[in-house]
Amino acid sequence: MRFYKSSSVKNKVTAIQFPSVVSKGCGVCYQDAFMFTANKADLTAQQVYFTIFAELPQWVKGLLTLRNKVVSLFGFLATDNNMGSSFTSMETGERAGFLRYQLVSDDQVVSTSEEPNMAIWLTVKRVSQSQFIVATEVELRTLKGRVYMAIIKPFHRFIAPFCIRYALKMNRL
Template identity: 35%
Template sequence: MMINLFSAIQSIKVPADDALISKAVHPFFRDALQTKVSQVQLSPSQLQYAIFHYLPNWVNGLMNLRNKLVGIFGFKVNQGNLIPQSDELMVGDQAGFLTVIEKSHTEIISYAEDKHMAFYLSIKKQANTVIVSSLVNQKTLLGRIYVNAILPFHYFIARIVINNAIKANRI
């Protein structure tokens, strides 16, 4: 019998109405995770902060290792975490290595790009749920290899940080 460690988090079909849909350029990777929120008053920016401001130390350690390994290949490594500096981000603000490029009352989009790929993160609020979605446009063969190599880590880490926010009642 398999135990589902992340039963409160569902992998869902990529939303057809979010802001990322127009940013996808083939080849790309796209995923979306959804969970209920108990803190329904939080804005998308505050939800992003509540999820990503509290990364486990081992995740930060993995990001530092990643930076050392891939920096020589031209991947962006200047600030290896996703930790936002504020709970109410504005367009142009930094959220770790990402920059906020769009913001509405229902969604916030952050972005980073290097010569191998363009990465987008969407936090979309819908009533009592939040959808955390990522899009990676892979520009080069090395970008495609990298994305495929990190997918198991992405799968696990995304669910861990969302699950930690749920357990701590931050979202």
């Protein structure tokens, strides 16, 4: 199946059609996926996941802290913002902030979070030696979940690729 184009432009992050990744699938859903080429060769999906999510830009961490304060008032899960905890603890079943690793391999990392309003799947998938996809899928279970996602979606579509570009620019990928 062809769902993406290769790009050799440095630090380019491209929105692509949602790929076939490990998830439960869902009814009312939000999905996005971004593809990029790493500056470094032979990285694993684990290394890429950790590099992007364990070292988020400070302003993104600040927004996540604000988000947690606001959404906790409406009954959403609000935990720490450390989505990458420790590279050495990236094992199936371990927690990283509000996410739990469901699959950890050199080719793919899938982390999830489930609560009454929504379920989230965050995937990093290696598609070639230096190309990766970061994909997000959200099952919206309640009206509150759908309203929340309608508010968050424009921010997510900006912040997700920004965090990938940030890791590329800082030469961590």
